[in-house]
Amino acid sequence: MNTPVEGFSRLSKAEKIDWIATNFTKNPEESRQLLQQYWNTDGKVQKLHDEFIENTVSNYYLPFAVAPNFLINDRFYAIPMTIEESSVVAAASKAAKFWLNRGGFKTTVLGTEKIGQVHFIFNGDFNKLQDFFSKIKPDFFSDASSITKSMEKRGGGIKDIELRDLSDKVKGYHQLHCTFETLDAMGANFINSCLEQFAQTLKEKANSYPDFTQKEREIEVVMSILSNYVPKCLVRAEVSCPIGALNEDDISPTEFAQKIVRAVEIAKAEPHRAVTHNKGIMNGIDAVILATGNDFRAIEAGVHAYAAKDGSYSSLTHASIEDDIFKFWIEVPLALGTVGGLTSLHPLVKLALEILQNPKAEELMQIVAVAGLAQNFAALRSLVTTGIQKGHMKMHLLNMLNQMGASESEKLQLVQYFKTHTVTNASVKEALEKIQSE
Incomplete structure (x- = not known):
């Protein structure tokens, strides 16, 4: 019992x-x-x-793979990916190979600003609160100097602190909206430590501020925490080439380009499609995030919020045809780190970063964005030509055969057989039973 x-x-x-x-x-x-x-x-x-987490009883292994042949800003990369889903690594590799001789991937970091907030309740005159904030703003920086000293030496630290009135949403709700530069660290611990100091300073200074009434002095700090929504920690990755270079079997380059553009337009217009469209992007992004010891849950939350920033959930990627040039690109928020956390502890994470030539955080942002863009291109390429199942199910074939208990010799025969036959659960089961009966 x-x-x-x-x-x-x-x-x-x-x-x-x-x-x-x-x-x-x-x-x-x-x-x-x-x-x-x-x-x-x-x-x-x-x-x-x-010691990574509590109450460990074993380890849960995921495959650690590499997608080769990525040309990013004229530099070659093999990208480590940790994922269990069939065909993701193959699709990324295929997209890398496709663009290898078409100029490769070009990337730009558009910003590295990270955000934290002190959420508090103030029931009083907002004009007095504004005056109070203006007077004590320098104290936030000075009181946190012991925390920021090391980061500032490397060129990072607190960028700004703003007072925001959100009492129209929640009675008495205000916040300190704070922005940070954390360089090669993801920076969660640094940001949260700063925020907790800001909260302490806010309460202490309010308690003795002569222009406040007793009620106004009783500021209630609800919480102090970083935000995983980082719309200004942004990276862009793109590919482009003359339409004539988009040579595909059984479809003209112009038709292929038009189909890709139309598929993206549909993902921009229809949230049901956009969710699956973006999930494919995250197949590539998450796999590299995991391999490099970053927090894929934080990235997922921030990316999907960004996909809905204009009021409706939409495609993260974009495509266009202008002056006979096909262009395909993504802009995505990625708050990543290459120092701290698992990056210096997990042996495979350290190896993954070494394989990536020990990138700075900004470089890792660019690599991860490329992985997402490549994954999306590979998916759209299949969808608008042969259909997604043909390639995916063939990659899934070994999983199916293992589930059905096929022997090694049976696997060899069936892998060969399904090179020219459609893979479905029923067709694989039937073919295996036929071999076994013979």
Whole structure:
């Protein structure tokens, strides 16, 4: 019978595994063996993994792959990708190869501003609050100097602090809207530390401000936290070439270009399509984010908010035909880091960054944007020509055969067979059963 457990975090790993296996699995011994099977045989590395989060009982592995042949700003890259979805790496590699001899990818960082906010309640005269803020604004910077000193030496720090009145949305709600430059660090800890100091300064100064009434002095700080919506931490990636260079089988270059442009227009106009369109972009972006030890959840939240910035959820990519030139591009917010966090701890993250030639944060922004653009181009290329399933299902074939328990010799035969046949769950099952019956 399942019962609550006291002091679970203080149990040894073996005790945690035993409790989980005994109370929550049908075959405890098999479950124990499975969890232990995924331990890292290097005790030092395993200890490192155990300390990333709480209550670890094993490791959850995802494939670590590389997509080669990316030409970005006339420099060659092999891009590490960590993802479980079939065809993503293949699609990225195919797009990289397509653009390799058509000028490659061009990128530009449009901004690196990150945002944090102190949310507080002030019930009083806003004009008095404005005067108060103007007088104490320098104190926010000086009181946080011990936190910002090191960042400022490297050229970063607090960029600005604004007072915003949002009491029309929530009674008494105001905020300090703060912008930061965190250089090669993602900067979450730095920003949050600054914000908590700002909140302390705000309350202390308000408490002794002579022009406030007693009620106005009682400022309530609700929370101090960075924002993952960073519309000014922005990067652009693009590809372009003469329409005549878009040679594809069974379709003219002009028709191919027009179909891509139309597909993007549909994703701009129709949110149901835009969500799936952008999900494909995030297949590429998330895979590189994971491989480089960055926070894909923060990136996802910020990117999708940006996709809805004009009031309706829309495509992150754009396409045009002008003067016989086809252009395809993306502008996407990416708050990334190449120092701190897992970047200096996880062995594979360190290797991924080395493979990328140890990029600065701005360079990583550009690489990640390219991965998203390449993924979207590959998807649209399939959608407007052969259809998405032809390539995807062939990449998914081995997964299907493994699920069906095919032997190695059966896999070899069926991989060869489905080079010229349509892959579906039913067709694979039928072909496997035919081989087994023979």
